[in-house]
Amino acid sequence: MTDEPVKEGHSRRAFLRGTAAAGAGMLAATAARAQTPDPLITEVQPWASEFGDAVDATPYGMPIEFENHVVRRNVEWLTESTASSINFTPIHALEGTITPQGCAFERHHSGAIELSKADYRLMINGLVDKPLVFTYEDLTRFPRHVTTAFCECAANGGMEWGGAQLEGCQFTQGMIHNMEYTGVMLRDLLAEAGVQPEGKWVYVEGADASSNGRSIPMEKALDDVMVAFYANGEALRKEHGYPVRLVVPGFEGNMWVKWVRRIGVYDQAVESREETSKYTDLMPDGRARKWTWVMDAKSVITSPSPQVPIHHGKGPLVITGLAWSGNGRITQVDVSLDGGRNWTPARISGDAKPKALTRFHLDIDWNGEEMYLQSRATDETGYVQPTKDALRAIRGNNNVYHNNGIQTWWVHADGEVENVEIA
Known part of the structure; x- marks a missing residue:
């Protein structure tokens, strides 16, 4: 695991204090649940009292039914035919x-x-x-x-x-x-x-x-x-x-x-x-x-996002996403909670391989206020992911391809998330 250094005025001590506070909030919530009798713990459940599927029930393994929402999806009006x-x-x-x-x-x-x-x-x-x-x-x-x-x-x-x-x-x-x-x-x-x-x-x-x-x-x-x-x-x-x-x-x-x-x-x-x-x-x-073949550095926050709202309310929150570059490795990903005014380095999780997806995480303590989430990737050539407005200033609004501009998610106070653009 590669942890990027804390920059832009955020001291490591302050960062650790914030992490500790988030951890304390999580422990408090866990302790509160532990004090309330939970039948899922105190009573024997059906899955613990009978046999499950045999080893030959699914010769080619498939996801469990509880994950049947994780599927590819088409946009019906995108093309005349799905072929x-x-x-x-x-x-x-x-x-x-x-x-x-x-x-x-x-x-x-x-x-x-x-x-x-x-x-x-x-x-x-x-x-x-x-x-x-x-x-x-x-x-x-x-x-x-x-x-x-x-x-x-x-x-x-x-x-x-x-x-x-x-x-x-x-x-x-x-x-x-x-x-x-x-x-x-x-x-x-x-x-x-x-x-x-x-x-x-x-x-x-x-x-x-x-x-x-x-x-x-x-x-x-x-x-x-x-x-x-x-x-x-x-x-x-x-x-x-x-x-x-x-x-x-x-x-x-x-x-x-x-x-x-x-x-x-x-x-x-x-x-x-x-x-x-x-x-x-x-x-x-x-x-x-x-012949503009190379896909420039790009990133997107995958959670929270419009299909992954925040259900648990205020407290510890893991922000995560993906970054990539056709020019090599991703060296840094920054995350903004306020639409690009301030940026915090995210943690690059696992190996950052060249020309491959890179996972990043940022752990925060969400206070329940609205956020404008953005991520910004930098690759090993020094290229920094631009804003959409910066791209439009060069290529206009009538383009179709190679849009690697910064994506903005508006997180509402109730945890719902919306795709927006901000000036």
């Missing part, structure tokens, strides 16, 4: 950093296809010495690698460019997941084929009807791009590209081609119609920036 839509990760209901595959957001351009390992083929051609076709079994014979990376849709938070729109951390920032991938490095496959000196780009296609072709600079292809077939220790799920997908750490999610079937090597970028017309950043003067 080309998005399911949002319930990041407000998860902890740690790893996203379970069954909760991980999915984005399809023509629906999730069923492709078996036996029917799978991957072609590498173009400016190579030996055009090759790999079967799934061929891929498993190359050296295996493991990496943890976040995959974020370029449109994550895109509906917020014009102002606060959706109530829920899941819907404003849930186009993201973070998983541990196992596979082979693309550079090893390219080395097997022999990239010719003129080869400066790779063009990657998927096996689904849309193909979702994307161009990637050769420098990136030879760096950390992975051809993956496992996520979180199990085979990829169908909706995540089973049996093989591309993993492009730090780059926007549309580059992570699923059901990858062909990788062509070329001397220049090959632009698909969708890539040219859609995945660009619209500027106020009518021009558009393209």
Whole structure:
């Protein structure tokens, strides 16, 4: 665990006094409950007096029924058909950093296809010495690698460019997941084929009807791009590209081609119609920036948030959230309770891995007054997450992609939480 130093006029002694006060409040509440007879403690309950499920009741383990609210959710009006839509990760209901595959957001351009390992083929051609076709079994014979990376849709938070729109951390920032991938490095496959000196780009296609072709600079292809077939220790799920997908750490999610079937090597970028017309950043003067692949540093408080109000009233409160950067590790996360006027360093919990989600916590003693919660991430390049207004000053209000502006949650005195923007 990495504890960031206390800064900006907050002495460690004052911080410890605040922590001790919060702890005292928690102990008082616990002691009060202990003095009242509780039948859940004093009486034998049904779950302690009879057998539970046998070991073969659920051959593939599923969450207990009390957690059936933790699911991906779609926004019905977002696209004409759910075959080309998005399911949002319930990041407000998860902890740690790893996203379970069954909760991980999915984005399809023509629906999730069923492709078996036996029917799978991957072609590498173009400016190579030996055009090759790999079967799934061929891929498993190359050296295996493991990496943890976040995959974020370029449109994550895109509906917020014009102002606060959706109530829920899941819907404003849930186009993201973070998983541990196992596979082979693309550079090893390219080395097997022999990239010719003129080869400066790779063009990657998927096996689904849309193909979702994307161009990637050769420098990136030879760096950390992975051809993956496992996520979180199990085979990829169908909706995540089973049996093989591309993993492009730090780059926007549309580059992570699923059901990858062909990788062509070329001397220049090959632009698909969708890539040219859609995945660009619209500027106020009518021009558009393209090939802005890297996802800049960003963070969001997941609890409290609109889907996770404060039910317990005043007293100890754990504020938590996620931070990430496509440029490397997160080095610091600051939290504001008053809409950005004052900031307190949060505690980075666990390892801050490069190009992966990082969990942060801040423990406070809430006095029951309203708060305007914000988080602000800093990555190892020194880049600091900007405000939404700072982004709009450069890119205007008509953008869709790459909104990494600071998110504000208005916590009411009754504990309810609302998505707002403040001047």
